[in-house]
Amino acid sequence: MMFALMCLVIYAFIGRRVSIDEHKIRARYGWVVACVAAMMLMVVFSMVFVQRKPMEVQTVGFLYDSLCMTLMLTLVLLASTNDQLRSDLIAMQQADRLKTQHYEMAKENIEQINIRCHDIRKLVGSLYADDGRMPTPEMIREVENNIRIYDSMFHTGNDSLDVLLTEKGLYCSRHGIVFTCMADGRSLDFMERSDLYSLFGNILDNALESAQQIEDAGKRVVNLSVQRDGGLLVIHEENYYDAARAPIFKNGMPVTTKSDKANHGLGTRSIAWQTRKYHGELTMKAADGVFSLGIVIPIPAE
Template identity: 55%
Template sequence: MPSFILFPLTFVCGTLVFCLHVEWRRSWRILAIPAFVIVCGLIYDPLTIWADSVENVSSLLVRALYYICCSVMFVAILRCCTRLTWLESLVTVVAGYAVQHLAVDVYALIDDTGWAQRNPDGPLERFMTKFLGVFIIVYALTYACIGRRRVVDDGKIRNRLVWVLVCAGILLFVITFSMLVVEDRSLETRLVGHIYDAICVALMLAVLMLVAANDRLYGDLAALRQTEQLARQHYEIARENIDLINIRCHDIRKSISRMADNRADTTTGDLLRQVEGNIRIYDSIFHTGNEYLDVLLTEKGLYCSGNAITFTCVADGRRLGFMDDTDVFELFSNILDNAIESAARMQEPGKRVVNLGVEANGGLLVIRSENYYPDTDVPKFSDGMPVTTKTDHRQHGFGTRSIAWQARKYNGEASFQASDGVYTVTVVVPIP
């Protein structure tokens, strides 16, 4: 492989290590990536020859400017070819450049120490003497450790300016440190410099990922808190509506009963009693022993009745006394909302069913929900958690995460399973 193509190619490959979760645009614009590799490669050799012919300071500035321009250019290309935002593209490119630089440090250490030359006939040594062999190992380890996760989520970033400054600082350090401290030094200085450089770059990558994870957790927590507040408001509204419905229906039923008793016409009396029987549906509220659960189950039961969904529930709400009332309402609301939404998509009337059970078993509270799901909409899972079927993943999927979060809040676990057309949610929490 021509030497001039190595830097842009390894740079691009290092960035692609972090692009597992990236959504690419299906268009001709993706050709900009190989074009970038070729153009940057063609410029590299002439620029290096010219930089070596000028003063040392000017040479450093020219080469640093070249690397910075390549990075900025690739940020624009990644933004154009993917669905990433500008900030997400910047962070991804900086992380890719850092990994590429880390691989260069590892190769330089192997080359300067002569480790591979001590047993040149060994298969590992022969592989490590190859430039690309070192990069493959470093990239594979990086992917296994951090590349499989999303680098940063623009929708959950708390301070964009800080991220831009951090990325600029990392990029400048990676570009200038080797040129200022390591190049054209003695062997001992180069070895120490490469080791220090590799450690610093690895720590920068770790900090970058930790800060990104912290921002994601902060964003998820803010969304969960908002969901909890909405659940509290939802409960108050639902309780008022159900109380109002029951008062009105109770009065109507009594009025119809008196009318039927005072009518001599048997047909009219039977008709009125039939109407009275229909109204009794609204007076059939749940009595599980937990007020918050009763309100929610009654509301969901009325919705299911109006949408031809069979809703069955066997629940001992008294066992929920150790949980906060708002947590009870939010937990069961998320479980039932997902189940009812899935059941409503079923075309077969016999499969428009939602089953819910709450029981105590051996000191454990077991909550179990079951519903059918369409064959065309089989749930997908990632790390044991279902992936939202909505197109906007940033604004959806908090329901299942909220279920798992609340289970862990009470030292329990939530599991999700899809098998034989039945979707099952099981929450197990120890009873204090």
Template identity: 30%
Template sequence: MLLAVVYAALYGFLYLFEQRRATAARLTITTAAMLMAVVMAVTVFAVSNLSFVSNGEATMSVFYIRTLVDFAGVLILSVQHEQLRENALHSELTAMDNVLRRQYEQYKQSKENIRLINRRYHELKMQIAAIRAERDQAKQDAALAEMESGIRKYEAENKTGNPVLDTLLTAKSLYCQQHGINMTCVADGRLLDFLSTGEVCTIVGTALDNATESVSAEPDPEKRLIRVAIYAQNGFVMLRFENYCASPVELAADGLPKRSAHGGYDLKSVRAAAENHGGTLTLHWENEWFTLRVLLLQK
């Protein structure tokens, strides 16, 4: 009974201690780490019982030695567990940093592309003016129709009041036009002025990447639909991203999608960015529509 009580108390304390230190990072237990833990546990158990073999009887010194060795064993296993936790956290932070860097690089590339597009846009306008001076009406009409058709492809620039958001939305609008995706957007970009460039890229860029990746797999072009809305609501800023998705999205234990077109792992960076501003990330699938909501405190 004493043995049962002691072990129950010890394991109960360790359980509560670990629950308080629980982390969202999933530990990866390799075969080598498991074997090392087993070897250490067996070694500690064997060393703690050597005194019984040598003395043949239980004395207080034997109990002291055994208790000391057992505590040392628990400490060694705890250190190993802490190392595994730190490695898991480091891997997760590295992955989130890679997402942030990728989104920021996309933003810089998109900004440069839009600058070149705008320059070409003005060049085409000048060419149209020259064509209008053409005396041959048939040639004039044909050239104008061709050039104006080309110009319309580049008139997807969004004006939301936030230059970073404008760049991201314009780049995605152009991508959607090229891949037969219908994206509609109603956004007040000024509401995101309190976010850094990296945070806007992480939240908006990642959400749009996942949405475009999902609808791109849809065989019916009429169902390649994305809706974006950014607005104020009761003292909060709501960022809402919706896309058509015929198949239900399976969520993992952490509430994020498993590895799929909706980027389960990448959304951890979006959740972290939202939580940095006292916000939340929620996901929902219903009636063949997948919805990602980011709620932030309005500042």
């Protein structure tokens, strides 16, 4: 009776507050078997060696069993937490490697675009010089359409951020999304290139995915600002979301609604991980059809 009461107390104060994401536990069936075996051993030990002893000895034995059970469950929880963190870290490192490779490819693409646009500008200058004929409106319009790609070019003062924003700007142009950004790229010089690309890449990927789900073309808008406020880096992003796909929050973080939870939602966790790496604070909220993200990171003293 005392043993059962102790287990009930432990569950009331500890057990029901514990949340384990079983999708990230390695060999979770092994943990269950080990836990059940340990509990059975303790129960058998109590029944065989303590049951027929005096009440004082039984009380001490039950308390000892309860203490051992508590310690054993604590070890299992710590081990499972370590598994979850290891799984998250591996997934984030893999995502960061892919982001870095993507960065190199995008940089090459943008260099080619710059070369092509430069050639087009030279072509515009030669329209009037070849044979003295005035260019037709159709010729001018065609050239203008080709060089409008420069509307998606960003020059923030940080080459890595410029590449990322330009790539996302080109994507938005193709998919009917209005992307506005005001960024002081020089305030990001303290961040590693791969971290910067991973952080802003995940922020914008999530925002663009949400914007594409909106049927109202007028609400396919993504706003991003990056600025320095004293000794702090302040990042703010806003976008509309479809009311039918409103974000679900848990512990202040949106959780994926997709069935394969082990392979989705990595972007949000990566944002949180990158923010913690630079000792920053992350906030996310959704209200009145608008999702907003805010990050504040202390800028190291030079």
